[in-house]
Each structure stands twice: as C-alpha cells, then as structure tokens.
Amino acid sequence: MLSKQDMSKRAQMGFFALEDLVPQDHLLRQMDQFIDFSFIYDLVKDKYDETQGRPSLDPVLLIKLPMIQYFFGIKSMRQTIKEIEVNNAYRWFLGLGLEDAVPHFSTFGKNYTRRFKGTTTFEQIFYEILAQCMTEGIVDTSEIFIDGTHIKAHANRNKKESVEVMDQAFFYTEKLTKEIEKDREKRLKKPLKETNAGTKMAMKKTSTTDPESGWFHKGEHKEVFAYSAQVACDKNGWILGYTTHPGNLHDSRTFISLFKKLKGAFTLDKLIMDAGYKTPAIAQLLLEENLTPVFPYKRPMTKAGYFKKNDYAYDEYYDCYICPNDKILSYSTTNRKGYLEYKSNPEECKNCPVLSTCTNSKNHTKVITRHIWAKAIERCEEIRHQRSFKDLYRKRKETIERIFGTAKEFHGLRYTNQIGIEKMHMKIGLTFACLNMKKLIKIKKGRAGKVCFSLEKQRNFSFILKIVHIKKTNLIFT
Incomplete structure (x- = not known):
C-alpha cells in the first residue's frame, strides 16, 4: 500500500x-x-x-x-x-x-x-592531549616511526615569481667542516680555502599568494605550492611530535628539528624512517646518540648501462677501491662536501675492455667517492639485513602511513585554506591532537565497558550466592 x-x-x-x-x-x-x-x-x-x-x-x-x-x-x-x-x-x-x-x-x-x-599555544595543546594519553600507559616510545607528508597550500600554482634567496645551511655543516680539516691534515693535504658557502644565494620559485609555502615537485605532473609536515608516532599509532616546513625542503634537511623535539621529550631507542632520511649525516648523528636507525634499501643513483658503485670493492686496509677489471682506484683528495675521491690510472683505463660500462670520461679516469661518514651508512646496512628490523620496517604502513591517510581522507589535511606557516602549524597540531583524542576515547570507552561488565558479573555472582544460600537455609530448616 x-x-x-x-x-x-x-x-x-x-x-x-x-x-x-x-x-x-x-x-x-x-x-x-x-x-x-x-x-x-x-x-x-x-x-x-x-x-x-x-x-x-x-x-x-x-x-x-x-x-x-x-x-x-x-x-x-x-x-x-x-x-x-x-x-x-x-x-x-x-x-x-x-x-x-x-x-x-x-x-x-x-x-x-x-x-x-x-x-606556542596550539602546540602546547597538542602535548597536553598527548600527556593525557601517556598517563593511561598506552604510549610506547621504544620504536618511533618518522616520515614527512606534503599538504597543498592555499596558493595558485600559476601566481609565482623567481626570487633570489639565501640557501639554508645543513645542520651538520660545522661538524662536517671540522671532520674534513682533520682528514686532510691526516693525509698531508693542504687546508681548503675559505669560501662564502654559508651565504650562497639561489633562485627559487615563490608564491605571490603565500610566500612561506614552497614549490613542491614530485614526478612529471605534480608541481604545486605546498607545506611539509614531519611527524613521529609510536608503534601503536600515537602521534608524538610534528614540525612544519615549506614544501620545497627535503626530509633530510627538516629531520633535525623534529629529532631535537623528540630527544628533549622522550627516551628514544629505535627510529624507523624511509630512504629519504638515509644520509651519512643522519646515520652518523643517530649512531653517536646510541640510537638504532632502521632504514630500507636505497637504490644506487647510477646511470643505466654502467657499473653500480657496489660493483667496486673497497679495501679498507689499503684505503682504495678495486674495479671489476681488478684495477686500483687510489685516494686523490677530500672535497668540500665531505667526500673522499678515489681515481683510476688513465693509462690503465684507456685500453680497458669494460671502459664503456665504467665511465664516459674524456680523459679515461674513473672517480669513486666515499663519504667521511660512510661507516655509519655501512652500519645501517648491517642493521637493515637483520630479520627483526625488516619486520619492524614493514610496520610503517600500519602506523605512520595510516596516520597520514586518515588525516588527509577524513580530517581535511590534504589541502589547507590557511595562509602562512604559523597558521599551518596550528592546523597540523590540532588535527593530530584530534587523531590522538579519537584513539584515547576508544580505549577509555573500551576500558569503561570492561569495568561495567566486570561489576555486572560481580553483582550477578553475588545474587546467585544469595539464592544458593537461601535455598540451603530453607533446606536445613525443612
């Protein structure tokens, strides 16, 4: 009907x-x-x-x-x-x-x-919410997952201009310079001449709408102004800290600010990160802090058709490299970027049968570089090959990657209508505070339900005992 x-x-x-x-x-x-x-x-x-x-x-x-x-x-x-x-x-x-x-x-x-x-009011709000989570005993900082994500800025990609800006120095520049000086002195090399590397200028694309955002380039089709958020969480998905940066800064540059926050707030042990953080400087820093860095395999950046770097064997005792044709590449110098250069003998190379797959150098000289902190990367490779750490790295998709997916899909973090890095920092902080609150609510609700169920069972059990007692009493008197 x-x-x-x-x-x-x-x-x-x-x-x-x-x-x-x-x-x-x-x-x-x-x-x-x-x-x-x-x-x-x-x-x-x-x-x-x-x-x-x-x-x-x-x-x-x-x-x-x-x-x-x-x-x-x-x-x-x-x-x-x-x-x-x-x-x-x-x-x-x-x-x-x-x-x-x-x-x-x-x-x-x-x-x-x-x-x-x-x-820092909104960042303090985030940490106050996190403190309420920690009082419940549900946060574990022994394994911390770190990653970065990009958030599209409220800026038209076509409204931009090229501006000359001062190139930001790396966090390890001063320490690396001392290491280079020490290495060159040990090898009887002259000290490098002083330069104005700290005030190096570079041309960068800047938004006229939101100048504090950064030009983010990923692949052939993704070119937008964006912000970058560096985030850390534990193995249970609790967000432990975050920092906000322009989208044109690489993860290896922005890592240090988040690391300092984590180091000052928690007791750290294992840090699990993707290949973007696998640099000699970060590996050296973490190992010096007696921490365990967990990185994945990183594909060698080699031209197709040429030997890879691991095809050349390093002899630590004689401090040289041996090429696939069993020729020696001897130490030449240590450059400003902290790389030791090893060069082949051009007289031996010009008639080499595998020269075309080794180098296209006009003077037939193959150059291999090795960073001053290469041993730190080698130690990270040893850690990577341990089965327990391979399993640990796989948990990224269940922790930090799931957080990014949830925040972008359900909490509006894929884009922003805020202009300026300070407002962006506020939005990121409150969004992650909301994610922590959702988890805390679910856990507290579950615990409250268990308590209610336990009390109900106790009441029912007490009632049954009373009935049994009454029946026994009646039985005795009859």
Whole structure:
C-alpha cells in the first residue's frame, strides 16, 4: 500500500532538553566525558586582561571551534559555524543552548591574531592531549616511526615569481667542516680555502599568494605550492611530535628539528624512517646518540648501462677501491662536501675492455667517492639485513602511513585554506591532537565497558550466592 508522510510534524511543538537531543553514543559526548579540556584556561590565562574590557568568549569554547572543524573534516571556519547552527551535538559540546547565538565565523581568526599569533599555544595543546594519553600507559616510545607528508597550500600554482634567496645551511655543516680539516691534515693535504658557502644565494620559485609555502615537485605532473609536515608516532599509532616546513625542503634537511623535539621529550631507542632520511649525516648523528636507525634499501643513483658503485670493492686496509677489471682506484683528495675521491690510472683505463660500462670520461679516469661518514651508512646496512628490523620496517604502513591517510581522507589535511606557516602549524597540531583524542576515547570507552561488565558479573555472582544460600537455609530448616 502506497503511503505518504505527514509533513505537518514540521510545526510540532514540545518541551525538550538539549541533553535529550544528543545521542548517548555520539563521539562528542564521549569526548566530553573522557577528555579534560580544563588545562586550556591555564595555557591562555596570560593572554587575557583580568581587570579591563568586556567579558570575553570562553577560551575553551574558542579552541573547540577549530577542533570541531578538524575533527569532522569541515572545509572552513565559515562552514563550521553553519554546521554548529543546525547541529544539536555541536551546540551541546560547545555549551550553547538552542537559543544562544553562535559566534561569528571571524571570531576565531580575530582572537588568533590578537592573542595566539606568535605563541606556542596550539602546540602546547597538542602535548597536553598527548600527556593525557601517556598517563593511561598506552604510549610506547621504544620504536618511533618518522616520515614527512606534503599538504597543498592555499596558493595558485600559476601566481609565482623567481626570487633570489639565501640557501639554508645543513645542520651538520660545522661538524662536517671540522671532520674534513682533520682528514686532510691526516693525509698531508693542504687546508681548503675559505669560501662564502654559508651565504650562497639561489633562485627559487615563490608564491605571490603565500610566500612561506614552497614549490613542491614530485614526478612529471605534480608541481604545486605546498607545506611539509614531519611527524613521529609510536608503534601503536600515537602521534608524538610534528614540525612544519615549506614544501620545497627535503626530509633530510627538516629531520633535525623534529629529532631535537623528540630527544628533549622522550627516551628514544629505535627510529624507523624511509630512504629519504638515509644520509651519512643522519646515520652518523643517530649512531653517536646510541640510537638504532632502521632504514630500507636505497637504490644506487647510477646511470643505466654502467657499473653500480657496489660493483667496486673497497679495501679498507689499503684505503682504495678495486674495479671489476681488478684495477686500483687510489685516494686523490677530500672535497668540500665531505667526500673522499678515489681515481683510476688513465693509462690503465684507456685500453680497458669494460671502459664503456665504467665511465664516459674524456680523459679515461674513473672517480669513486666515499663519504667521511660512510661507516655509519655501512652500519645501517648491517642493521637493515637483520630479520627483526625488516619486520619492524614493514610496520610503517600500519602506523605512520595510516596516520597520514586518515588525516588527509577524513580530517581535511590534504589541502589547507590557511595562509602562512604559523597558521599551518596550528592546523597540523590540532588535527593530530584530534587523531590522538579519537584513539584515547576508544580505549577509555573500551576500558569503561570492561569495568561495567566486570561489576555486572560481580553483582550477578553475588545474587546467585544469595539464592544458593537461601535455598540451603530453607533446606536445613525443612
């Protein structure tokens, strides 16, 4: 039988409490139950004047606005406010009644500019949430997974200009320079002449919309302005730290800032990273810190049709390389980049039968380079071949890669409408705080359910004992 819905219910009137309109199993109800947001008052206390001005918006309500946006992957603050106006669960979470006015969409932006710009407030919020996770005993920092991801900036790829900028120095430059000087002195080589390498200038593409973003180039078709987030998590997927950088900086350059944060906050043991971090400087740094770096296999950067570097055997005792034709490449010099150069004898090479697969040098000289810290990379290779570490590296897809996928697919981290690296840092921090909160809520809910189930079993068991006791008593008296 065909039926038609009675639309007169739209005008129905009744007495309802907002509490009754929010489902008991709603995610925001669980967040309010299991997450303590009271720490926000202490964080922002010095940002408010206690004696002058009009009463301000509750700072917890203010911080919850972007949390709702990032938690549910809403595109913008304007759209978030529209959602709050019609969503009873959002109103309940913010403490707003059905008749209360929802803050204007520009409210958070203005408060950010006046109170939070230039501060570490949002990063502190992330670590306060992480501290609540750690008090539950569910965070394990013995195995830390580190990786970077790119977030498309709010900038038109066609609105750009070439600007001459100062090239950023590597974190190990000073230490490497000392190592080079020591090595050249040991080999009776003259010291290298001083240069202005620290003030080297380079031409780079810069966005006219968001100059703090970086030109990200990946493959033939992906060229956009973007930001890069360096992220660390433990083996259970808890996010432990993050840093924000322009998208044109390589992972090996941005690693050090995240590493310093992790080192200052946690006790580290094993660091699992992809091939982008497999550089002599990072390997040397981690081994000096008595940490275990876990890297994958990295394909040699060799031209097709030529011998690979591992086809040339290094003789540590005589400090030379032996080519596939059993000829010796002797030490020549140590260059400014920290590479020891080994060269072949051109007289021996010019009549070599495999010369065409060895080098295309006009003077028939093959040059092999070996970094001063090559032993650190060799040690990492020894670690890589151990089965336990191979299994450990495979966990990246279950931990750090899953975090990136979830953040981009469900929490709006694939793109950003924020302009400037500081606002981008805020968005990344709050998004990862939301991911940690989701996991914490699930675990606390599960534990609370087990406790309730255990108490129910105890009550049922006590009731059964009472029944048995009554039956035994009646049996005795009869």
